Amino acid sequence: MEIQDLMREIRKNALERIERRSPYDLATTWSQEDLFYSGRGKAIFMILPTSGCAWALSESGGCTMCSYIADSPLEDVPADILTDIFKKFIEKYEINEKTAVKIFTSGSFLNNEEFPKEARLEILNILKHEENIEEIVVESRPEYVTENVLEECCKASGDKIFEVSIGLETADDYIRKYKINKGFSKKDFENAINIIKKMKTSCNIKSKVYLLIKPILTSEMDAIEDAVKSAQYAEKIGIDRISFCPATIHKGTLMELLWRRGSYQPPWIWSILEIIKRVRSSVKIPVIMDTSGFGTRRGPFNCKKCNSKLKKMIIESNLNQTIPDEFECECKNRWTVDVEFSNVTRSTISPI
Numbered sequence: 001m002e003i004q005d006l007m008r009e010i011r012k013n014a015l016e017r018i019e020r021r022s023p024y025d026l027a028t029t030w031s032q033e034d035l036f037y038s039g040r041g042k043a044i045f046m047i048l049p050t051s052g053c054a055w056a057l058s059e060s061g062g063c064t065m066c067s068y069i070a071d072s073p074l075e076d077v078p079a080d081i082l083t084d085i086f087k088k089f090i091e092k093y094e095i096n097e098k099t100a101v102k103i104f105t106s107g108s109f110l111n112n113e114e115f116p117k118e119a120r121l122e123i124l125n126i127l128k129h130e131e132n133i134e135e136i137v138v139e140s141r142p143e144y145v146t147e148n149v150l151e152e153c154c155k156a157s158g159d160k161i162f163e164v165s166i167g168l169e170t171a172d173d174y175i176r177k178y179k180i181n182k183g184f185s186k187k188d189f190e191n192a193i194n195i196i197k198k199m200k201t202s203c204n205i206k207s208k209v210y211l212l213i214k215p216i217l218t219s220e221m222d223a224i225e226d227a228v229k230s231a232q233y234a235e236k237i238g239i240d241r242i243s244f245c246p247a248t249i250h251k252g253t254l255m256e257l258l259w260r261r262g263s264y265q266p267p268w269i270w271s272i273l274e275i276i277k278r279v280r281s282s283v284k285i286p287v288i289m290d291t292s293g294f295g296t297r298r299g300p301f302n303c304k305k306c307n308s309k310l311k312k313m314i315i316e317s318n319l320n321q322t323i324p325d326e327f328e329c330e331c332k333n334r335w336t337v338d339v340e341f342s343n344v345t346r347s348t349i350s351p352i
């Protein structure tokens with residue numbers, strides 16, 4: 001069966017089970033310490049629900065690891081509702097120190113069909129007038145990164161850093177196409193990055209890449225190699241910042257289906273540590289490792305004795321960009337064996 005047929009079927013079943021909720025119920029915000037281009041600061045995160053990722057709703061069925069569509073109202077969200085939610089959220093915070101605002105839409109902020117232009121520009125304009133806001137971070141697929149839309153955003157956000165984050169997931173076109181079903185090539189990604197680079201002469205724009213650690217049907221060893229190579233590629237083509245997303249099992253995805261069959265496990269935290277060590281030694285741009293889901297049944301896992309200690313070390317390493325100190329735990333031997341034999345066991349995974 002083709003991966004897109006399978007994804008379409010899985011997505012259809014997942015969408016049928018979704019309990020419809022209003023944009024107000026689905027929206028959420030929180031804040032935490034984060035790394036800025038200028039050092040540590042406070043980041044405000046906002047999830048503003050839109051009609052849903054156009055790629056996930058298309059005939060493609062979307063990406064194999066992503067269930068963000070389940071957090072969408074699945075109908076157009078008008079501009080005034082989006083700006084109203086945003087205003088209610090921003091009012092909750094006292095912005096009296098260096099702050100970044102990260103707007104997540106579970107899709108593409110730059111796609112007019114998902115996020116109405118008026119709402120986009122009004123929100124950016126509000127942020128432009130907040131003195132202590134240094135960075136505005138949004139996410140988009142590369143096909144929506146155009147000179148036109150970036151020019152509008154840059155104008156609306158003034159001299160703030162405007163960062164566009166794109167989920168390339170891997171530098172390997174084969175993995176992205178057949179294991180992630182991402183629907184765009186490295187060339188598409190590079191075109192978007194070139195547009196961003198071109199805009200740098202006239203505005204304070206930056207690019208970030210999301211890289212997925214351990215897509216489905218990938219051995220522990222290959223996952224480490226792919227992550228390191230992808231980070232090196234990102235630096236080489238001029239990306240400003242890297243954010244690694246170690247896989248966690250989302251509900252209603254192909255990844256979950258394989259996991260339930262025993263054919264997939266999220267990466268070991270040891271693998272993540274190995275990636276951090278190798279990437280920090282070979283890549284100079286800032287690299288952040290997402291730690292959500294660490295130590296849970298559906299996320300990256302070592303053993304109960306060391307999960308939380310390692311999570312803390314990785315969060316600290318995100319903030320100071322250093323390589324975590326050496327650390328030992330008895331579970332490390334099992335990881336070593338898993339890495340050494342992972343390319344042998346991979347062949348036992350039954351075809352989909």
Ligand code: SF4
Pocket residue numbers: 053054055056062063066067068106107141167182
């Ligand atoms: S990972 Fe991004 S592009 Fe893929 S389905 Fe999820 S939101 Fe859409």
Ligand SMILES: [Zn+2]
Pocket residue numbers: 302303304305306307329330331332
């Ligand atoms: Zn352990």
